[in-house]
Amino acid sequence: MTTLDMTPGAQIPRTDAGPQTAVTQALSSAAYRDGEIGQFATDVTDVTAKKGRFALFRPNVGEAFSKALISRALGGDRKPLVPSFGVDTRQVVEHCLAAEELRHARDRQLSTVSVVTGLLFLPGTLIWLGAFQLRAWLKRDNTRGADTYGALALIATAVLAAVLLLRPPADGVLGIYLRITMLAPVLGWYLARRIVERSAKDLRGRWQDLVEGTAVAATVAKAVPRDDLDKKANDLRDKLGRLDAEQETNIHHYAGPKGILGAGRRWGEWRLADTLHPAEGHVDFRAFHPWDLVRRISAHLKGLGVSHVANSGIPDVAIKQWVVFDVSETADEISRPAGADMDGERMRDFAVQGLADKQTFPGGPRHYLATQFITHDGKLVITFTVTVTLLANVLSISVAGYALGPVKGVFFDKPKDKEKTIAKTVKFWEERTVKLPLIDNDEVVRQAVRAPFHRMPGLLGWLGGGLGLPEPFGLRHAWVATAWNNRSMVDNALNASVPVLNAVHTATLEFLQEHDLDADRFFKNRTSIIKSEAQGSRPYKVDQFDAG
Structure with missing residues (x-):
């Protein structure tokens, strides 16, 4: 598998990912998804949804997943x-x-709309946002009748907007301002809706293509240095390079019943x-x-990939020398040694041999x-x-x-149309x-309310x-x-063992x-016994040590 050289030609999608394309693209698709993070956390079970202070600022799945993964993988x-x-x-x-x-490109457009139609008419904007915040708060906490009460809040706000338009409580310039102070956010909503719809279709298209197996380019322009002094781009490129090196490490960890992490x-x-x-003689x-x-x-x-029978060699055989450390089953972090025996993320060959x-x-x-x-x-x-x-x-x-089996099925879900089941009008x-x-x-x-804060x-x-x-x-x-x-996966694992x-x-x-050792006396007989056991092997949990 080749790595990506972050030069100006780096925006070409890599389609040579070898035998791991499906899982890579399924995980990548999470970056483009929409939907509530609470449901995603429930489906995945191993992530936690962190509640914020205001429901109106909640991220969707793609926003939260991207931020969490970038922070974890490229953080300081x-x-x-x-x-x-x-x-x-x-x-x-x-x-x-x-x-x-x-999303940042979308947020820059939304920020302009928010400033012109929202910030300049802040009183009306705050009233509308209060109504939507109440609606979002009711929905987030699954309060019974949330839709009804939320609709009532919006209707009350719309009535207030109509009253201000028809009978403002002041004259002159202030009266004109009051007439439009709650209408300008409505115009902003219309413009924002067009921007949001266009962005959502683009993101959903990428999500769909990745899950279906279509190559989608991950364009990371900010990782391409404009010149030798572009420190941010060089730093990002170095961090991405570290990810490649880290995946090629020969240092691993055994976490008890969890096996090798x-x-x-x-x-x-x-x-x-x-x-x-010694052998006879x-x-x-x-x-x-x-x-x-x-x-x-x-x-x-290494010879497992070659066979005298056509198409019977095992493809993509990888032979590696590992150094394995023990960690507890409940450990919340791992570490790698440092010193002369290490070459970056890998232990040097002479140190591995010595071990x-x-x-x-x-x-x-x-x-x-x-x-x-x-496979x-x-x-x-x-x-x-x-x-x-x-x-x-x-x-x-x-x-x-x-x-190691497949990732959770939720990562392979395709985007679905939003639907709702209602009662028929007559029947x-x-x-x-x-x-x-x-x-x-x-x-x-x-x-729209999140957009102005996208740089924070x-x-x-x-x-x-x-x-x-x-x-x-x-x-x-x-x-x-x-x-x-x-x-099929069970069969592959069992068949490969022989x-x-x-x-x-x-x-x-x-x-x-x-080396002049007696191989016939013991080892050949025991080898035959183990081969016989392998013929009838069944998967079981070796590291679940039962005392009874």
């Missing part, structure tokens, strides 16, 4: 992100930036262990380090050889880890399987569905609320659904024989 002294396998994290963040810029829970484990004995065997065996196993695993050779019985980070497959257009991530341990002349090789005992306008009066007012996101968050993201945060694992509800085990066992036997 932020915590490290959990790697998101099967997702192009940078592309999702770029879509959030692009959606935010589209970003790779999912452990669903199966196979172990091969026995005492090392040899007094001793050739000494070796665990890393030597790891390299041999890695070479065999593999070092016995970790006293504790500390461990070396895992990971084999990863991304179902990125919806399923299958990972197998191999650990090699030498203790007291006993060689132990463990293979564990992890599965009142029957119901009919009517199509509602894409943009209603409440939405126009909401966006912190204040907007205080006024209207937002979304809280789960920690430790990673785009994929935070919102993942189980893979075992999909038979060739992986076969490659590990074949490499081990070859290695033992080359």
Whole structure:
């Protein structure tokens, strides 16, 4: 997978995202969505909807999602992100930036309308806003009869506007001002409605295209420096580059029953262990380090993509050397080590090799050889880890399987027409569905009052609320659904385990024989037993340790 070079040609959409296109685009679509964040938080379950001080300033899903993700991914002294396998994290963040810029362009137009027709006629504007604030407050708290009382508030305001127009309480210039003070906001509403409708159609079109799989360019013009002195653009480009580097880290974290963060829970484990004995005719065997065996196993695993039978090689096999730290199941952040052993977000190769050779019985980070497959257009991530341990002349090789299912279904929802079910006029005992306008009066007012504050996101968050993201945060694992509800995904995970085990066992036997070890005496028999177990393997929760 290639990365995006943020030069002036950076606005070309990346269509080479490999096997992870579907999930990346589904997550990206959230940046362009509308709707209430309360329902979104309920559907996703792992985010929290933060209430603001005024319902009129509340953000919709796309506004809240974009702001939360940009702040979390590109913020200043932020915590490290959990790697998101099967997702192009940078592309999702770029879509959030692009959606935010589209909204800012809309907000600049709305701000002009608000100043001319709202601020200059502030008394009338405040009266209209008070009515809409009451309406929004009633709807937010689901008060019974909210629509009725809200309508009454608007009717009362309209009556007041008519009274001022026909019989203003003053003469002269002040009288003229009073006549139009409540009419000017109505004109502003009309102009704002046209701007809001045009923007909503554009954003919904992008949402639809992304969910359906159409390539949509994430134009991030402010990440393209105009010159060498453009500090903001260079800073944003560097932060986006850090996202790419962070996703390629080889430092990972095991959170107990949650499994490896970003790779999912452990669903199966196979172990091969026995005492090392010299082969017949040899007094001793050739000494070796665990890393030597790891390299041999890695070479065999790389061959899984090739097969003597046409179209039977496993595509997109990724072999990685991981360093895994333990964290508690309830940890709300992760950290990565610093020092000479690190090269940015990655541990240097010599340090990884040293860790593999070092016995970790006293504790500390461990070396895992990971084999990863991304299938179902990125919806399923299958990972197998191999650990090699030498203790007291006993060689132990463990293979564990992890599965990370698709993200929550709400991210794959397409935009729907707004509808309402009402009783028929004549046959009142029957119901009919009517199509509602894409943009209603409440939405126009909401966006118009938020627009002047678009350069002050912190204040907007205080006024209207937002979304809280789960920690430790990673785009994929935070919102993942189980893979075992999909038979095809279960079959893929189980079927992939057999060739992986076969490659590990074949490499081990070859290695033992080359080092004058008795492979026939124990390992071949035990390998056969494990292969038999793999034939009938079923997914189970390895890390759910039952005491009974």
